[in-house]
Amino acid sequence: MLALTLIFHACITEEISENTPKGNFQALWEIIDTKYCFLDYKQDEYGLDWKQVYQTYSNRLTDDMGNKALFQVLSEMLKELRDGHVNLVAYHETSQYREWYDNYPTNFVDTIQRIYLGKDYVTAAGIKYSILEDNIGYIYYGSFSSGIGESNLDEILNELSICDGLIIDVRNNGGGLLSLSDRLASRFTNEKVLTGYMSYKTGPGHNDFSQPEPIYVEPATNRVRWQKAVAVLTNRRSYSSTNDFVGKMKQMPKSIIVGDKTGGGSGLPFSSELPNGWSVRFSASPMYDPDMNHLEFGINPDIKIDMTLEDMQKGKDTIIEAAREILKAKKE
16 A cells, blocks of 8 residues: 555656646646645545545546636646635636635625715725724724835824724735734734744645744834724635734734634745646645634634624624624723
């Protein structure tokens, strides 16, 4: 059995750089086999057998298949990973596994959310904010790709300092820069906080990782820091660096996460190219919370709440309303 395994492994890891259906298929399979960092985790979770995946999908290859047919085979193979943060990028299409949010409530309606912002909301860089009628501050940050400076945060938090509590809404925030996640989180602690760990791939084996390195958030120095309760609102479309931000905020002393589980995707991204010029992107550095739980596949809220149809018909956001009640209770 061992000999057969070795022969099989030698066969599928033989270097092939030809721009043929087989060459591109084999290059992609091997990139995932040697670089993707969750193969053993997926095997434990739902029985993923990556070698069997090779056999199954290689049987669908033909020498004369066109690019669209090849893309279909390769993207379906990647969907076996059940990872919404793995993408095959071609000139004509980008693949994505969407079940990680399609199978869940949206928990965000922008037309209702805009009611809470009101007509007189303020915009500072990528952040929109206002004060709700019960004196709760409300911030909506729609993308960590929208830069936000230290002076912007000083201004925002100064203006909202009169409020009894603060809501930070990062629902439908698909991520962006990890540096901005850290910059925002640093405004919610007065001391150095351990927020998790990260490992790095050190070799081609599925378990070839470095020792986990601690990740800390340091308090912003000589800047305005929030001293009251804060509620962070999440849904399944809160992912990538937003997932990282939620993971950090979950460890902050006066923070509570409200809404739905996040979409995951905290690891550092990795990209590689196939012989035909297509590229594949995925997370290659696993991140963990302080208890060494994976963050890649989403973070559970402290208080799980879904938007209700009854509230939506009334123009109300169930999650925002719940956060307001939570913050008012903390003030009392």
